[in-house]
Amino acid sequence: MRVTPDAPAAENAVDTTDQRAVRMDKRTRLMEKGVAPYPVTVPRTASLAAVREQFDGQVEAGDSTGETVSITGRVMFIRNTGKLCFATLQESGPRGEAVRLQAMISMAEVGEDALADWKALVDLGDYIQVSGEVIASRRGELSVMASSFAVASKALRPLPVLHADLNEETRVRQRYADLIxxxxxxxxxxxxxxxxxxxxxxxxxxxxxxxxxxxxxxxxxxxxxxxxxxxxxxxxxxxxxxxxxxxxxxxxxxxxxxxxxxxxxxxxxxxxxxxxxxxxxxxxxxxxxxxxxxxxxxxxxxxxxxxxxxxxxxxxxxxxxxxxxxxxxAWMSVYPGLSEALGQEITPETDEQTLRAVAEERGVSVAADWDAQKLVMELFGEIVEPTLLxxxxxxxxxxxxxxxxxxxxxxxxxxxxxxxxxxxxxxxxxxxxxxxxxxxxxxxxxxxxxxxxxxxxxxxxxxxxxxxxxxxxxxxxxxxxxxxxxxxxxxxxxxxxxxxxxxxxxxxxxx
CATH class of the missing domain: 3.30.930.10 (Bira Bifunctional Protein; Domain 2)
Incomplete structure (x- = not known):
């Protein structure tokens, strides 16, 4: 399954209700294996940002660093192939930007059974923990080659598709999904x-x-x-x-x-x-x-x-x-400012009848019970304020x-x-x-x-x-x-x- 962060489409092609049932079944299977789908804590020695800060540009393609870390993050991309799988983990940076780092899960490192569990039980949106050596993939992508991994929190709903599922109303109503x-x-x-x-x-x-x-x-x-x-x-x-x-x-x-x-x-x-x-x-x-x-x-x-x-x-x-x-x-007084905009003098002594005539001429809606002071405020707010850049x-x-x-x-x-x-x-x-x-x-x-x-x-x-x-x-x-x-x-x-x-x-x- 290969999905980009902007379009987790493979899962969303399945009805959300059906996908939730599939994920609920995976949660049950984890528990049957004696694995907590929501453990209290998992090992974590470095943030994704810290790994990137230390090693970005320092490792040539195909090389390893000899440094072992334990990282955590939400799975935003996943590509499962034969004996080697890839996942992009995400966390939020200091200004809210997405910080991402690749994890690689190889049968040679984790074993056949663990690789099978990865393919069968890990989904987009899951929080996972990966321990392993910091390396650069053959394509030069900074990565952590997993020696072990664990589910830190099982997501029971698929991630929304950015442009298809998150219109403005949905974004503000489901802000948690918007933030993801x-x-x-x-x-x-x-x-x-x-x-x-x-x-x-x-x-x-x-x-x-x-x-x-x-x-x-x-x-x-x-x-x-x-x-x-x-x-x-x-x-x-x-x-x-x-x-x-x-x-x-x-x-x-x-x-x-x-x-x-x-x-x-x-x-x-x-x-x-x-x-x-x-x-x-x-x-x-x-x-x-x-x-x-x-x-x-x-x-x-x-x-x-x-x-x-x-x-x-x-x-x-x-x-x-x-x-x-x-x-x-700048500073602007209400009465002189309104006078200049209207081309006629308006003062605190200007009567209500004159102000109502101005409002009618300018198409400003006013209430029948407003006095002269309220009319001045409304006229200024409708005629002058919008022009103040x-x-x-x-x-x-x-x-x-x-x-x-x-x-x-x-x-x-x-x-x-x-x-x-x-x-x-x-x-x-x-x-x-x-x-x-x-x-x-x-x-x-x-x-x-x-x-x-x-x-x-x-x-x-x-x-x-x-x-x-x-x-x-x-x-x-x-x-x-x-x-x-x-x-x-x-x-x-x-x-x-x-x-x-x-x-x-x-x-x-x-x-």
Whole structure:
């Protein structure tokens, strides 16, 4: 049987159910021979990568090294001939790339019975262990000539055929299979890990403290989003899954943890598409004696460090053009930016009727109950944001955009907050944080009115958070960064590819 890593077709020509039955029979036969098909451990003295690093280019065709190793790996290729069989073993390298090494099983080395067992009982997908001398085959392929071998884990399903069996839906639903056969899937895991590690390291270098805050919460707040509802039986108490980490992190700052951050999952019961997932990962950080400008510097530092760690360079190709992370990170005020795009002046005093006329003229869909501030945000998001290719801090939003941001120190009618837009997509946001408990209560009360009127995304009034602010909070800046969105930018993929195991609809049942 000869199969390449991209097309284990000989086995897949057989119905998967039939093939599983064949493999189950081989598992039984192993056990009847007194061989454990899933042993606790097997001898292993070197990784495949270590063998390659030590011997690649050092052995001439047909020569041997005199070095004996015990290696392990998944069988990705197998060719059984008369007295000499070949198998390619695979493991994952340090960046998720496939590392492969050939094993040779010769009757002269292992004996007739063992060779027969190899041919009869070992399949593609099995994890096996091989002990033997490192040699180069007659064709010059670095190999291990087996003196013995063992099944380390018997695979009961055939490997998927890369292009026939793994469409996008199957890849995300059966990510384990995707990881086996596709280097890109494993590399995505390593890229995301490198990005997260770089962000964490950057903050640690700035003397931030990493903390954990509750995921189950009595009240939802810190963002305007529809929460997931659940119930705590111990207290007979309705609960929500957090939509943000903000309010608890600010409590920590009140308590004297001057620089604090958390990287974790948040949950929003909203739409699912190529850029949105009901559960996703955010970084939130808060820094005493900082403002939105300080947090812009922090954001740039983290993204540059993440790009370097991911080894993707600082010029990032996108469908809209090349993003230059080494270039200028511009600032754009919402009202002037919208005015320039429209060719007419829009200010915080522009009335709702005028804005609705603009929306109709530009074909922007708006709701009947939106006020002037919401209309401005929608118009900017639909008309201006998609045109922003290079990193841009969009700032000076109307107050309705962020109920937890303070009013601008110099500009009436706007707040000290920005969204970072790159390649037309929002990656993160930051504020000069509102710390006045009286004004914050007023904002919460207004949110409560919206909730009572049917706004499912409005925040709840959090009396404990207000009590914390009444103890006195230092001036602070805060930011939030979508980890998934950042990885999407770096890799040019949709959000489901960046999340290892994304939320999916239930698998369709056969009728």
């Amino acid at each position: 056969v596709r280097d890109e899937a494993r590399q995505m895991v390593h890229t995301r890990s490198a990005v997260t590690r770089a962000i964490r390291d950057t903050l640690h270098q700035r003397d931030y403290v990493e903390v954990e805050t509750p995921i189950l919460q009595l009240l939802h707040g810190g963002a305007q989003a529809r929460p997931f509802q659940t119930h705590l039986h111990a207290f007979d108490q309705p609960m929500t899954l957090r939509i943000a980490t903000e309010l608890y992190l600010k409590r920590a700052v009140v308590g004297g943890i001057d620089r604090v951050f958390e990287i974790g999952r948040v949950f929003r019961n909203e739409g699912v598409d190529s850029t949105h997932s009901p559960e996703f990962t955010t970084l939130e950080s808060y820094e005493s004696w900082a403002d939105m400008y300080t947090m812009a510097e922090r954001m740039r530092e983290m993204i540059l460090a993440a790009a370097d760690a991911a080894e993707i360079g600082r010029q990032i190709p996108t469908e809209a053009g090349t993003v230059d992370l080494d270039g200028e990170w 290079q990193p841009t801090f969009v700032c000076d939003y109307p107050p309705a955009a962020q109920p937890l941001a303070r009013e601008h120190r110099d500009k009436p009618g706007v707040i000290e907050a920005w969204d970072l837009i790159i390649a037309g997509s929002e990656l993160g946001t930051a504020f000069s944080e509102l710390i006045d408990p009286v004004v914050q209560r007023e904002r919460f009360v207004e949110q409560s009115r919206k909730a009572a009127a049917g706004d499912e995304e409005a925040m709840q009034l959090d009396e404990d958070f207000l009590r914390a602010l009444e103890y006195g909070a230092p001036p602070m800046g805060g930011l939030g960064l979508g980890i998934d969105r950042l990885v999407m930018l770096f890799t040019g993929t949709g959000i489901r590819e960046t999340i290892l195991f994304p939320l999916l609809k239930p698998e369709a049942k056969d009728s």
